Amino acid sequence: MDTEALRSFVRAAELGRFQRTAEELGVTQQAVSKRIAGLERELGVRLFARTARGVELTLDGQAFLPHARSVVAAVERAVAAVRPGSRALRIDVLGLRSAQAVVLHEYWRSHPGTDLDVVTLRVTDPGVAVAAVAAGEVDASFRSVTDPGALPPDVRMIHAFDSPLELLVGPRHPLASARRLTPAQLRGHRIWVPGIAPGSEWAVFYDELATEFDLRVDAAGPHFGDEVLLDTLAESADVATFVGARDRYIWPTHYDLRRVPITDPVLAYPLSLLLPATNPHPGLRALLTHLDTLPEPPEPVWRPSWAPPVRPKESRHARRPTDAHPQ
Amino acid sequence: MDTEALRSFVRAAELGRFQRTAEELGVTQQAVSKRIAGLERELGVRLFARTARGVELTLDGQAFLPHARSVVAAVERAVAAVRPGSRALRIDVLGLRSAQAVVLHEYWRSHPGTDLDVVTLRVTDPGVAVAAVAAGEVDASFRSVTDPGALPPDVRMIHAFDSPLELLVGPRHPLASARRLTPAQLRGHRIWVPGIAPGSEWAVFYDELATEFDLRVDAAGPHFGDEVLLDTLAESADVATFVGARDRYIWPTHYDLRRVPITDPVLAYPLSLLLPATNPHPGLRALLTHLDTLPEPPEPVWRPSWAPPVRPKESRHARRPTDAHPQ
């Protein structure tokens, strides 16, 4: 069944004339006549009674009309669902329990009615995420490229928000009772961060962090999921891990894990947003405005060398992505 | 947009293989490939990622899928809405305030969920209604043919129920205070029944009734609607009219109109149902069963000569329309 024929049927039912319908749809009267005739042949019933003054619906036509409308409307929605610019804002996050997803959820709750698709591309190489953004497959991605030269001209990377690291430890760990810790106090302790894909921006981040503060950050071994990680931490007296302050972790009460903030300096993982340099999704503007409202960690803050600049709030507002039109 | 392509898309998304999809749909793999390619071209996005093991949905494909399903479902419903046998039971009544419509409403209330279309063909000649039934435009019509020879072989007429006449009079009418009346007592009074189309079965009915009981039944003058009729009755001291016992009439309280039953004999207008002799709508069976439960007027009953036979209840049940397969 051709949806163009359905559209013609609906309009013809409203206008009562094939001629007018044809003019509105930009075809000849004969084309409309054939479309309707085809529909009638396909359905096996007569939809219109032809009169000298035009056409009017038969009983079958009357019964068919609301359904035809609903098909046409469904087609409209289907097309809109994938039309770049009018479809739901589609954001790539690393995982649904990450700080990125938490922030997106906050954004969505504070903007009821917003169409938002939170997706996970499940790729380790940030270059693939860049390509997905460039191709318009996602409207933005919370990924970072550590080498500015690797960023093609049609993709921009901007600072989204800082994710301050916290130490997650079990009750038997020597640092378990600390209210806060400095990076220097972590020296010599084994920090286990499984699931860091080699070559990803996270690997680069922890490399630089370990070098800068002389830490033992251990990414070795396969990642069996957060459950295994939390289970191990609860048991161990010498293993700790880093988590983002807003990351969502849930464990049984008897695990008695503690999140210890790190200060002087705060260790900030700079969450960035990759987005198209031209014609970004209109919904992005509201999201960026929301990101501006997130609190910044108190100084002093350490960030890796490749962190995109944190623009002051007033200039952020002055330079919104929809205003950006390079070249 | 072609709905066959949408169907192919939905199935391919479920199966993950064009090959299997093509087999299920009875076309070649290349045809499915072209349908999807056409859809992708029309939408301007890629719906599937082609892999060596088949295909898998892209993000746009995932966003499109539920909408495609809803279009396909809407098309199914649209087709079903006009497919003879599966569409709603469609019954023609003379008017929405007639006893026929009242009975249909009762039926619908006692059979929740039944799909029922009560329509008014708005034709005076019962032959047109017969043609509509024969053509399947309506599944049944509460009309009667008074000449059995005029009934084509593919349309049957059966007795539906009797509608006993009542006299409707205003408070100043000499018969206003009667509790009941016999036809003999009506003699000499002017009975005004506007809106009876010449040639219709109602005209034949009132002709025969007037002759049989020597009554003055006056159908002259245009019919300006029930409001005018009721208004006239309320004022007049010498005009009365006939109404069916189950007809729905509403008038302001101060009109003070009275419905007076007529007995010895009861004057029964025999409401008939025209229905196809072959392949009647399956929903008709339940309707006929419901008609069987309606009470019959107490004897003695006068009916016109052309009234179809009133079959006893037990035989009515034995001979249902779905059992009838002439030739």
Place this chain on the structure above:
DNA sequence: GCGTACCCACAACGATTGGTTGTGGGTACG
């Protein structure tokens, strides 16, 4: 490491469809 099996895409070709223009029949209206 290479053949095999499997999958999808491309090419070519015939049948069908959907569009056009031109024409005709039928009904209301003056």
Place this chain on the structure above:
DNA sequence: CGTACCCACAACCAATCGTTGTGGGTACGC
């Protein structure tokens, strides 16, 4: 009774959709 208007039919052309045949690419097994 002529005119205006509307829809249907015929003929023709282009585009589409189906087919068969073929090719490229990837996973899997020997």
